Amino acid sequence: MKLPFRILVVDDEATTLALISEQLREAGYETEAASSGEEAIQKARQSRFEFVVTDLSMPGMDGMELLAYFMKNHPETYVIMLTGFGTIATAVEAMKQGAFDYLAKPAKTDEILLVLKRAEEMMLLKAENDLLRSQLKERYCFDKIIGKSEPMQAIYRMIERVARTDSTVLITGESGTGKELIANALHYNSERKDKPFVPINCGAIPEELLESELFGHEKGSFTGAYRERLGRFELAHQGTIFLDEIGEMSYKLQVKLLRFLQEKKFERVGGTRTVQVDTRIVAATNKDLEKLVAEGAFREDLFYRLNVIPIRVxxxxxxxxxxxxxxxxxLKQHSQQKDILMKKISRAALAAMQNYLWPGNVRELENAIERLVILTEGDEIQLDDLPERMCQRQAKPNFSSIGLEDNGIDLKGTLEDLENNLILEALKKAGGVKNQAAKLLGLNRTTLIEKMKKKKLTYPGLFTE
Ligand SMILES: Nc1ncnc2c1ncn2[C@@H]1O[C@H](COP(=O)(O)OP(=O)(O)OP(=O)(O)O)[C@@H](O)[C@H]1O
Ligand SMILES: [Mg+2]
Structure with a gap:
């Protein structure tokens, strides 16, 4: 079925106007006729047109001015210019200004229809593209990872792109940000998904044991090694090994790991036989590895070998x-697990949660919700139900003590903090009424709102515009 495309035809010559309108109607378009630029604008204000076919030279507002109007006010409308003899230069200019195409007058019906056909295709393509982009934009989760913010969308795109490769990935981020979840997603979205995903926490195992955990050992290689044992690298053959807390790995083991990364080969502890496996490496850390490198605690060459694909959470x-x-x-997950009717969260409680700094990140949020599911009595979680630390902003710095340290000061950051704190304090004093808070700060209300938006500042219980 053909979409009912609407065309506005503009020409000061009554016969041409009638002729073109008639031909386009016959071809199945819906048309409106305007005998001047001014009339065209009036019609465009009243209804939407997909296309405009306009004469270039008209008394009063000419085609170029009309084009400028559409580019500014209805950029989605395609403008096609009809040019009289000797105005080619202007036609080219019109194209530069954004006209879709131009045709020399008198234009044959076929020619106009051909140009319109192309414009239609272009329009559909663009719509398709916009739709795809908006779907991408509105991605709320990937696998088990939840989040719609731009940085999370970027992470989803990254996972999609690199999961299928064998490149080594280094995931960095504070504790509880979801690094392990991302490592899982990398494995389960790869062709290795039917083979093992083997996680190992390099920080939780004493150094002596970690080597044999990772690389295995031969029988009798050390006291207690009664039999040969496969290491995690071998267990993860054709799968993925997840080296968590890689920053904790000792220097000696770093050397062995580096060799594996370079040659995909290693020897078990106490053995001489070389073992070769096909294991993909995903590593994670909440440490600043570059800083550790600078301090000499982490090998630079290993860092570069690991940091092939960096993902920062x-x-x-x-x-x-x-x-x-x-x-x-x-909330849903824990209510279902505990067979408790799912509660709602009040807007004030949600605002406080968004205001809180979450030092423990998503893990802390999950634990907090789990507790709220059990402990909240009513059917809605209120501000009062939240732990106290969530209802207040972090402690205010003592301004009089801010001085220039020997090694300098982050002036921008300090001023930013100062401003944020004063805004929040004013909001608190004003009981959340922005108008009043603005007065306390000597700002007008819109400036305050703009600042809050820019800084993403919210205040619990603040909903009055
Ligand atoms: N985006 C997310 N969507 C859903 N759950 C998440 C998300 N991020 C983290 N979680 C959950 O939060 C908890 C902590 O996540 P995870 O263990 O992946 O963090 P981490 O970065 O590895 O932390 P650590 O550095 O302490 O090991 C897990 O229960 C995980 O399922
Ligand atoms: Mg982890």
Whole structure:
């Protein structure tokens, strides 16, 4: 079925106007006729047109001015210019200004229809593209990872792109940001998904044991090694090994790991036989590895070998728009698990959660919701139900003590903090009434709102515009 495309035909010559309108109607378009630029604008204000076919030279407002109007006010409308003899240069200019195409007058019906056909295709293509982009934009989760913020979308795109490769991935981010979840997603979205995903926490195992955990050992290689044992690298053959807390690995083991990364080969502890496996490596750390490299605690060559594909997971406070979504998700999950009727979260409680800094990131949020599911009595979680620390902003710095340290000061950051704190304090004093808070700060209301938006500042219980 053909879409009812609407065309506005504009020409000061009554006969041409009638002729073109008639031909286009016959071809199945819906048309409107305007005998001047001014009339065209009037019609465009009243209804939407997909296309405009306009004469270039007209008394009063000419085609170029009309084009400029459409580019500014209805950029989605395609303008096709009809040019008289000797105005080719202007026609080219019109194209530069955004006209879709131009035709020399008198234009044959076929020619006009051909140009319109192309414009239609272009329009559909663009619509399709926009739709795809908006679907991408509105991705609320990937696998078990929840989040719609731009940084999370970027992470989803990254996982999609690199899961199928064998490249080594280094995931960095504070504790509880979801690094392990991402490592899982990398494995389960790869062709290795039917083979093992083998996680190992390099920080939780004493150094002496870690080597044999990772690389295995031969019988009798050390006291207690009664039989040969396969290491995690071998267990993860054709699968993925997840080296968690890689920053904790000792220097000696770093050397062995580096060799594996370079040659895919190693010897078991106490053995001489070389073992070769096909294991994909995903590593994670909440440490600043580059800093460890600078301090000499982490091998630089190993860092570069691991950091082939870096994925940085931002802390939760940098993606506050994910907080309601995550809260809802955990609320549902824990209510179902405990067979408790799912409660609602009041707007004030949600605002406080978005305001809180979440040092423990998503893990802390999940634990908080789990507790709220059990402990909240009513059917809605209120501000009062939240732990006290969530209802207040972090402690205010003592301004009089801010001085220039020997090694300098982060002036921008300090001023930013100062401003944020004063805004929040004013809001608190004003009981959340923005108008009053603005007065306390000597700002006008719109400036305050703009600042709050820019800084993503919210205040519990604040909903009055
Ligand atoms: N985006 C998310 N969507 C849903 N659940 C999440 C998300 N991020 C984290 N979680 C959950 O939060 C908890 C902590 O996540 P995870 O163990 O992946 O964090 P981590 O970065 O590995 O932390 P650590 O550095 O402490 O090991 C897990 O229960 C995980 O399922
Ligand atoms: Mg982890």
């Amino acid at each position: 931002p802390p939760l406070r940098e993606r506050t728009e994910d907080i309601p979504l995550l809260a809802q998700h955990f």
